[in-house]
Amino acid sequence: MYRYDEFDAAFVRERVDQFREQVGRRLDGSLTEEEFRPLRLMNGLYLQLHAYMLRVAIPYGTLSSRQMRQLAGIADDFDKGYGHFTTRQNIQFNWPKLVDVPAILDRLAEVEMHAIQTSGNCIRNVTADHWAGVAADEIEDPRPYAELLRQWSSLHPEFSFLPRKFKIAVTGAPKDRAAVAYHDIGLRIVRNEKGETGFEVLVGGGMGRTPMIAVTVRNWVTKADLLPYLDAIMRVYNLHGRRDNNYKARVKILVHELGAEEFRRQVDAEFAQIDRSEIGVPPAELERIATYFAPPSYENADASDLDYHRALKTDASFAAWAERSVAPHRVDGHAIVNISLKPVGGIPGDATSAQMRAVADIAERWSKDEIRVSHEQNLVLPQVRKRDLFAVWQALTSAGLATPNIGLVSDIISCPGLDYCSLATARSIPIAQKISNRLGDARRQKEIGDIKIKISGCINACGHHHAGHIGILGLEKRGEEYYQITLGGSGDEKASIGEIIGPGFSSETVTDAVETIVDTYIGLRKDGENFLDAYRRVGAAPFKEAVYAAH
Amino acid sequence: MPLISNGEVVADNWNYLDDEFPLPSEGDVVLTLARLEREQDAVARRTGKTGVELPNSADPEDLSAHLANIDLVILRFPAFTDGRAYSQARVLRKRLGYEGEIRAAGNVLADQAAFMIRCGFDSFETDGRQPPELWRRAARAVTRAYQRGYEPVGGLAVRQGTAPG
Numbered sequence: 225m226y227r228y229d230e231f232d233a234a235f236v237r238e239r240v241d242q243f244r245e246q247v248g249r250r251l252d253g254s255l256t257e258e259e260f261r262p263l264r265l266m267n268g269l270y271l272q273l274h275a276y277m278l279r280v281a282i283p284y285g286t287l288s289s290r291q292m293r294q295l296a297g298i299a300d301d302f303d304k305g306y307g308h309f310t311t312r313q314n315i316q317f318n319w320p321k322l323v324d325v326p327a328i329l330d331r332l333a334e335v336e337m338h339a340i341q342t343s344g345n346c347i348r349n350v351t352a353d354h355w356a357g358v359a360a361d362e363i364e365d366p367r368p369y370a371e372l373l374r375q376w377s378s379l380h381p382e383f384s385f386l387p388r389k390f391k392i393a394v395t396g397a398p399k400d401r402a403a404v405a406y407h408d409i410g411l412r413i414v415r416n417e418k419g420e421t422g423f424e425v426l427v428g429g430g431m432g433r434t435p436m437i438a439v440t441v442r443n444w445v446t447k448a449d450l451l452p453y454l455d456a457i458m459r460v461y462n463l464h465g466r467r468d469n470n471y472k473a474r475v476k477i478l479v480h481e482l483g484a485e486e487f488r489r490q491v492d493a494e495f496a497q498i499d500r501s502e503i504g505v506p507p508a509e510l511e512r513i514a515t516y517f518a519p520p521s522y523e524n525a526d527a528s529d530l531d532y533h534r535a536l537k538t539d540a541s542f543a544a545w546a547e548r549s550v551a552p553h554r555v556d557g558h559a560i561v562n563i564s565l566k567p568v569g570g571i572p573g574d575a576t577s578a579q580m581r582a583v584a585d586i587a588e589r590w591s592k593d594e595i596r597v598s599h600e601q602n603l604v605l606p607q608v609r610k611r612d613l614f615a616v617w618q619a620l621t622s623a624g625l626a627t628p629n630i631g632l633v634s635d636i637i638s639c640p641g642l643d644y645c646s647l648a649t650a651r652s653i654p655i656a657q658k659i660s661n662r663l664g665d666a667r668r669q670k671e672i673g674d675i676k677i678k679i680s681g682c683i684n685a686c687g688h689h690h691a692g693h694i695g696i697l698g699l700e701k702r703g704e705e706y707y708q709i710t711l712g713g714s715g716d717e718k719a720s721i722g723e724i725i726g727p728g729f730s731s732e733t734v735t736d737a738v739e740t741i742v743d744t745y746i747g748l749r750k751d752g753e754n755f756l757d758a759y760r761r762v763g764a765a766p767f768k769e770a771v772y773a774a775h
Numbered sequence: 776m777p778l779i780s781n782g783e784v785v786a787d788n789w790n791y792l793d794d795e796f797p798l799p800s801e802g803d804v805v806l807t808l809a810r811l812e813r814e815q816d817a818v819a820r821r822t823g824k825t826g827v828e829l830p831n832s833a834d835p836e837d838l839s840a841h842l843a844n845i846d847l848v849i850l851r852f853p854a855f856t857d858g859r860a861y862s863q864a865r866v867l868r869k870r871l872g873y874e875g876e877i878r879a880a881g882n883v884l885a886d887q888a889a890f891m892i893r894c895g896f897d898s899f900e901t902d903g904r905q906p907p908e909l910w911r912r913a914a915r916a917v918t919r920a921y922q923r924g925y926e927p928v929g930g931l932a933v934r935q936g937t938a939p940g
Contacts, residue, residue: 231934235919242916246886254904262856263886345856375921375934381893382865382925385858462862463834497870502924509934 225286225594226371226516228336236333239340239379243267244326251323266346266384268314268339269325273646278317278325279342280332284352284370284394285313285597285604289584292595294335296580302328307580309565309573311637311688312391313351313597314342318644345473346384347377347458351393353401354598357517358560358606360552364413364421366396368514369450372505376451383458387465388473390458391430403599403715405429405438406691408475409457414444422446427457427487428479431685435721436476439484441491447510452503456495460487520592520607525557529610542617544666545628550613553606561591561605561616562598564627564635568664569657572638573601582623590616599688601637602630632669633677633742634660637688641681641698642705650698650705651731652681658735663742672742675755678713691715693756694741695722696734707734711741711767712759725768737771744770778878780898782911787900789826789847799823805849808833811841819844828880831859835866842873850896852881861894868895868926885913893925 228236246263249255255263264270268279280295287295295315299307302324303317310316320328332338342349352370353359373392377383383390395402396413404410410426423445429438445453457475466472466481479487536543551560563583566572575583587595587605590612596604603625608616620626629635636659639645641652656679663669678692682699689695695710706728713722729737742755744767749758759767778787792804798817805826811818818825818841826847829838838848848867850860860879867873879891880900888910891899899910914928921934 231919231932235917235921238917238919245912245916259855259884259886345858378921379890379917380922381890381920382861382922383858384890385856385861459862459865463859467857467859499869499924504923 225288226283226367226513232375233333233336235378236336236338236340239267239338240326240329240333243329247322247326262344262385265344266341267329268342269322270343271646272318272644273642274644275319276322276325277644278320278328278339279310279314280317280337280339281342281349282313282315282337282597283349283374284356284367285354285599286356286367287595287597288335289588289593289595291335291337292580292584292587294331294337296577296584298328298331299577299580306574306576308571308640309575309597309601309603311599311601311639311686312349313354313599314349315597316640318640340378341384343389344384345386345388345390347373347380347386347390347392350374350377351391351402351407351599353395353397354596354604355401355551355560355606356396356596357519358553358555358558359397359399359401360554361399362397362554363415364396365514365517366394366402366411366413367517368510369411369413369423369447370394371513371516372451372510373454376454376505383462386458386462387467388470388475390461390475392454398717400715400717400719401598403688403691403719405717405719406431406435406688406715407438409454410438411450416444420446423450425453425457427491428476428484429719430474430476431680431688431690432474433471433683433685434474434477434480435685435690436480437719437721438476439479441484441488448504448507449500451505452498452500453491453495455503456491456498459494460490464490519555522555522558523609525555525609525611529557532610532613535614539614541628542614544670545617545626546613548628548630548632549626553608557610559608559610559613561608561613562630563603563605563620563625564630565602565625566629566635566660567624567627568629568634569661571653572636572656575603579623579625582619582625586616586619586623600635602635628666629664629669631674631676633672633675634664634669635676636660637676637678637692639680639682639686641679641687645681645686647684648681648698649683649700650681650707652679652687652696652698655679655696655698655707655731655734659738662735662739672746673754675742676714677738688715689713690721691719692722693759694738696738699728705731707731709734709737709741709771711764712756714756723764725764726772740771741767776900777903777907778898779901779907779910782907782914784907785898789824791828803846805847808837811845812837815841815844826876826878829863831857831863833863835863835871838867838873839871842871842875845873846875847878848873848875849878849880849900852879852883855882855884855887861890864891864895865925869924885910888914889917889928892928893920893922893931895926 426438591605592607638656642648680687710722
């Protein structure tokens with residue numbers, strides 16, 4: 225894991241002091257709320273329906289046990305004993321008081337964390353594959369580049385007042401677990417014919433009111449040119465992105481309005497004029513960062529651990545959990561453990577302080593002190609020996625964290641919605657809970673198989689509904705909440721935008737509609753075909769027919 | 776409208792010249808970009824200094840032919856959240872090699888000071904609500920930076936790769 229050196233630590237401390245001073249000026253009235261708003265947003269502080277909300281960055285989703293315990297302490301001392309993990313690898317605290325925020329930031333700084341640029345029209349927390357460094361299919365670890373971009377984007381003098389928010393994601397594996405095509409900039413580490421690794425650069429993806437899949441602007445950018453090339457993209461966007469209409473201000477609209485060809489031409493023209501040696505990262509600095517991400521030492525472990533196999537045979541509950549939660553690790557005898565934060569009928573992404581501490585303890589003992597946060601609002605223990613899986617499962621079970629539903633119908637992504645958010649037009653958490661309760665029976669979930677349901681409580685799409693195999697968007701008409709359903713979305717390497725199937729549903733009937741869609745899929749699927757593949761084969765017609773005939 | 780530079784209130788000897796007003800040969804005047812282009816020969820013959828206000832939406836390259844005759848470029852922030860002027864200043868300094876004064880006008884706040892200075896701004900037309908002391912403090916609030924290749928603020932340390940400023 226990356227560790228702050230004196231420079232990083234001092235930077236974050238100074239930023240906290242700067243913000244404390246800004247809060248002081250707000251409290252004594254010398255800053256107006258209008259002036260304070262962009263300043264607090266650049267430090268992750270929102271004003272929500274009931275209170276302030278502080279969004280803390282978990283850069284590329286990586287946490288140590290110590291950091292997780294500190295988050296638990298903050299949840300206890302400044303919130304109501306829980307936190308909410310988000311779709312962008314952040315954690316949100318929903319009840320802090322403005323006057324306490326500098327103290328919370330102090331606590332974060334103690335463990336090398338911050339809330340810098342988790343909101344506002346700037347470059348946001350950089351995300352990455354939550355299996356980075358351990359995935360069996362990985363070309364190269366994306367975290368050193370994500371860390372480089374975190375540093376480069378922090379308090380950037382030129383790109384801190386962009387037309388709109390700006391999100392960057394990095395993946396080092398061909399299987400895209402970071403949804404890079406749905407980001408303003410998506411970076412894929414690729415290998416060229418000479419065997420060197422570099423980046424494919426995608427620009428202009430995004431969710432929101434106008435969902436778009438990013439286009440590749442360059443197939444190959446070298447590591448040395450990464451920052452200069454991004455600098456060129458950012459400058460073109462900063463100068464030419466629309467500022468007349470908030471809904472048209474993301475870079476995806478600029479790419480769309482100019483056309484990919486013209487956008488590429490402008491970026492290339494800018495890139496050609498940049499002094500790359502001045503902007504680019506010196507190799508020694510990249511090397512320094514990469515050193516922190518060197519693989520830990522793994523002891524020789526038997527690839528087919530006998531205790532693990534015995535436990536799978538003798539304990540059906542353990543086997544059911546392992547089938548969904550355990551993923552292949554790049555090192556023999558080890559496994560990646562995914563922890564569901566989606567108990568059936570629960571609130572997606574919420575964790576109590578006790579659960580955070582339990583995860584910290586388990587990670588410290590059995591996962592080389594490493595924890596990851598996924599954009600699917602779950603947690604990951606990336607470094608577990610197979611022989612320890614049974615013990616890990618027992619410990620997770622005690623903490624209420626062993627729901628065996630990863631990737632299944634109750635593993636729902638949901639934004640906070642109208643229960644918390646001032647932008648929301650409808651509730652989303654209760655809909656997630658209803659669907660989870662309706663379809664959450666273990667046998668039924670298993671029968672349905674892999675499926676992604678994603679729910680947003682407004683058009684801003686924080687719940688990623690456009691990328692859901694089944695997407696649900698909560699809207700409001702004449703004081704009534706209603707829910708639009710989309711089908712066929714996907715955030716992976718074959719990204720697609722879900723299509724609206726027809727008129728929306730009330731909060732009472734939307735669960736029935738989802739159930740009908742799922743049952744229709746089961747009726748028409750061919751052997752081994754998951755929901756998305758079936759949908760792509762047959763199209764929307766059979767689903768529409770079933771849903772609108774039944775309702 | 777106090778003008779702040781290097782954390783101090785400084786005298787402002789520049790006059791914004793109305794387009795209808797004839798171009799004087801002496802005195803320091805600020806022209807619109809349109810007038811600068813229209814009267815570039817007369818501008819070149821002036822003995823006083825000439826400045827120009829570059830519209831927020833203009834390409835700084837539009838000034839490239841005039842920079843030899845210009846001592847001041849004013850970049851206006853319609854709102855302090857509108858960040859185009861940062862890139863305009865950057866292009867003026869780095870690509871076009873402009874070495875004269877760059878001044879921020881409009882909705883300009885002390886909290887932006889460090890960013891503006893690093894992009895190449897020298898002076899700030901303020902509404903007077905934020906005292907020079909606050910500007911000095913804001914410019915030094917964070918003394919470390921990660922971005923190589925931007926102007927160093929006094930005492931700023933840049934992450935290794937370039938010499939600290």
